[in-house]
Amino acid sequence: MGISNPLIMEGISLREGVRLASLRGFSHVIMEVNCMELVTLWNTRHNSHSIVAPLLLEIGELSSIFSTFTVQHVSRSANIPAHLCAKHACMLNVTESWLDESPSFLVSSLLADCSKNAFI
Known part of the structure; x- marks a missing residue:
């Protein structure tokens, strides 16, 4: 931009x-x-x-x-999935959205984020 x-x-x-x-x-x-x-x-x-x-x-x-x-x-450390999305967006010329499934570049980060927030 x-x-x-x-x-x-x-x-x-x-x-x-x-x-x-x-x-x-x-x-x-x-x-x-x-x-x-x-x-x-x-x-x-x-x-x-x-x-x-x-x-x-x-x-x-x-x-x-x-x-x-x-x-x-x-905090930025709690925002790794958002950082990965921003990094991915910098390489695109079009807009992407994912409504029903997570993109492959984001899956491991989302799983790690979920496990940190899980109640045990």
């Missing part, structure tokens, strides 16, 4: 996630991002002069259709 500012890319990614959740018809949405600065800016978006303020206001408008909508922080 020709954008070199990481915060702007985080904001664009969040907006695209909101659009996808809307298209899928979700009503209770929790977006997890590994950029704490973006979460802080989201929580103070009405008083923000940040470079991503216009994006956050757009996300606010898009998310108004949901019954509940939250943006929360998740």
Whole structure:
């Protein structure tokens, strides 16, 4: 996209996630991002002069259709599947989505993530 500012890319990614959740018809949405600065800016978006303020206001408008909508922080170490998806997306010229099965490049990471979160 020709954008070199990481915060702007985080904001664009969040907006695209909101659009996808809307298209899928979700009503209770929790977006997890590994950029704490973006979460802080989201929580103070009405008083923000940040470079991503216009994006956050757009996300606010898009998310108004949901019954509940939250943006929360998740540590980067707990976000390996998302990192793998982003890495994979950098190699694509088209959009991919997987609704019924996990892509092969992601399976082992998802299994590891599930086992860490399982209650024993």
